[in-house]
Amino acid sequence: QKEVEQNSGPLSVPEGAIASLNCTYSDRGSQSFFWYRQYSGKSPELIMFIYSNGDKEDGRFTAQLNKASQYVSLLIRDSQPSDSATYLCAVSFGNEKLTFGTGTRLTIIP
């Protein structure tokens, strides 16, 4: 069974610091990796996607993918209170379906 694992948290980070969110996946054939942000009571919002090994940066967000270690991470620089949310890692195993991790709850402390 294809699995996506995340530390459920909560992860508390001081405002202005770097928040680091991690995700591991079980299937080496995984091809596409996504990070979604979900505020309480709301639906997920796509932050970033990454397909190739290495880093991908978009503003304050950096996604890192290491396929050999089956590991994908999300770094949030200069964390803001508005970044407080649950972050969902999702993986596509070669078809259109996404498998989601359980999410990491992030709290930015002012």
Next chain:
Amino acid sequence: GAVVSQHPSRVICKSGTSVKIECRSLDFQATTMFWYRQFPKQSLMLMATSNEGSKATYEQGVEKDKFLINHASLTLSTLTVTSAHPEDSSFYICSARDPTSGGDNEQFFGPGTRLTVL
């Protein structure tokens, strides 16, 4: 771009009634839409993949006769929860792929429908 809407946003119904939820892609055509269910403090669980013009593909353990999915056009998919019971109370979210977005398999989510069955 890539905006997905859902209606209604919230519905309360009596046990035994049926509820229809609509999912629309507003600025793109979606040949494939997805229906998820999310219970409190849990992750999204895919219920089914909705394909325009053909039958939906249901995930294991999802009752196709209870959760009826219709994808009648490239911009509309509907989920009908038939004979709803309190255990069906959940947050139902649809998503769609925008084939013109340049990405691969990225899904854009509707705002969700919170169903409460009394």
